[in-house]
Amino acid sequence: MSVTETNGTEVLAAVGLTKHFAVRRRGRSLLARSPGAVHAVEDVDLTLCSGQVTALVGESGSGKSTVARLLAQLVSRTAGEIRLDGWRVPAKRGRWLRSYRHQVQLILQDPFASLNPVHTVRYHLARALRLHSSGGAPDASLSALLAEVALGPGDQYLDKFPHELSGGQRQRVAIARAMAAGPQVLLADEPVSMLDVSIRLGVLNLLRDLATRLQLAVLYITHDIASARYLADDILVMYAGRLVEGGDGETVTQRPAHPYTRLLIGSAPDPARPASSAAANDLLAEPPSLVSPPGGCPFHPRCPQVRSRCRADMPPRFELGDAAGHWTACWLYSPDEPAVP
Numbered sequence: 001m002s003v004t005e006t007n008g009t010e011v012l013a014a015v016g017l018t019k020h021f022a023v024r025r026r027g028r029s030l031l032a033r034s035p036g037a038v039h040a041v042e043d044v045d046l047t048l049c050s051g052q053v054t055a056l057v058g059e060s061g062s063g064k065s066t067v068a069r070l071l072a073q074l075v076s077r078t079a080g081e082i083r084l085d086g087w088r089v090p091a092k093r094g095r096w097l098r099s100y101r102h103q104v105q106l107i108l109q110d111p112f113a114s115l116n117p118v119h120t121v122r123y124h125l126a127r128a129l130r131l132h133s134s135g136g137a138p139d140a141s142l143s144a145l146l147a148e149v150a151l152g153p154g155d156q157y158l159d160k161f162p163h164e165l166s167g168g169q170r171q172r173v174a175i176a177r178a179m180a181a182g183p184q185v186l187l188a189d190e191p192v193s194m195l196d197v198s199i200r201l202g203v204l205n206l207l208r209d210l211a212t213r214l215q216l217a218v219l220y221i222t223h224d225i226a227s228a229r230y231l232a233d234d235i236l237v238m239y240a241g242r243l244v245e246g247g248d249g250e251t252v253t254q255r256p257a258h259p260y261t262r263l264l265i266g267s268a269p270d271p272a273r274p275a276s277s278a279a280a281n282d283l284l285a286e287p288p289s290l291v292s293p294p295g296g297c298p299f300h301p302r303c304p305q306v307r308s309r310c311r312a313d314m315p316p317r318f319e320l321g322d323a324a325g326h327w328t329a330c331w332l333y334s335p336d337e338p339a340v341p
């Protein structure tokens with residue numbers, strides 16, 4: 001399924017989403033005229049649809065978590081628009097925030113950090129249920145929540161403390177707590193990267209199941225493009241705060257267009273393919289400064305196919321035409337550039 005031609009309807013969308021973090025000035029920079037800023041997210045457009053999993057993939061520091069925090073309204077945006085069910089979400093906080101947070105739930109990487117160690121599973125789930133509904137939190141409702149995340153029977157888990165659960169069970173409880181709000185959107189920020197490899201698949205399958213069964217729109221944030229391919233309908237690739245490629249998961253991973261996407265795929269561990277040390281080394285190269293980003297395409301200093309135009313101008317999105325909704329922001333695909341070899 002492609003980003004633009006999905007079966008589901010649009011639930012959450014961002015247009016031109018931008019976040020600059022102010023940088024504290026030190027030493028000589030105290031004399032600088034304008035304070036610096038980390039350009040963490042620049043001009044990001046994305047659409048999350050009901051029943052669909054969209055993966056946001058990129059290396060560390062590319063701005064993925066900031067996108068999640070912006071969509072969850074945990075940080076304010078510098079520019080851009082967010083729409084929930086077609087409703088323009090105000091940039092300033094207000095009374096709408098509570099109901100927004102019912103609809104858009106964030107799941108973090110480390111369930112140990114997100115669950116309070118002194119409270120039981122019952123406490124966490126009951127509190128979440130009471131927060132989001134006017135009724136109480138009878139055990140039957142708590143067990144039903146646990147059943148949603150394939151933890152059962154409920155009475156085996158309700159009185160357990162986080163440290164008495166395995167990593168996978170803790171993440172499932174964190175997901176059950178998010179489900180207590182009855183959300184339309186789950187933003188899952190590296191939800192399996194701290195889990196044992198053997199249990200990752202189970203949690204990924206759970207996210208897929210929730211998306212399909214409950215028609216949730218899921219954003220799956222990861223640095224691991226192989227897991228994105230496994231789980232997601234659509235993949236968006238992020239580099240230095242910007243989206244550089246998007247399309248359905250199979251097309252993006254089988255026919256990657258952007259040189260950065262190719263590098264990401266080339267450096268991903270694949271038992272069936274000898275590791276490309278060249279690709280891995282390229283990825284280890286110095287990431288760009290987000291305080292004074294290079295002019296033109298942000299990837300040009302690392303790009304093996306750089307052209308003069310790439311140093312001067314920011315590439316727009318080019319539709320690739322090989323699959324519906326497959327696009328890339330790279331001058332190699334401009335109709336007025338010589339064809340890609």
Ligand SMILES: Nc1ncnc2c1ncn2[C@@H]1O[C@H](COP(=O)(O)OP(=O)(O)OP(=O)(O)O)[C@@H](O)[C@H]1O
Pocket residue numbers: 021022038039040058059060061062063064065066067223290
């Ligand atoms: N509160 C903040 N103040 C200043 N800079 C920040 C803040 N939060 C994030 N950043 C910077 O924004 C950039 C993007 O960070 P972000 O955490 O969104 O990237 P990421 O792709 O999620 O990386 P990771 O996978 O390592 O979390 C980084 O340079 C980071 O240092």
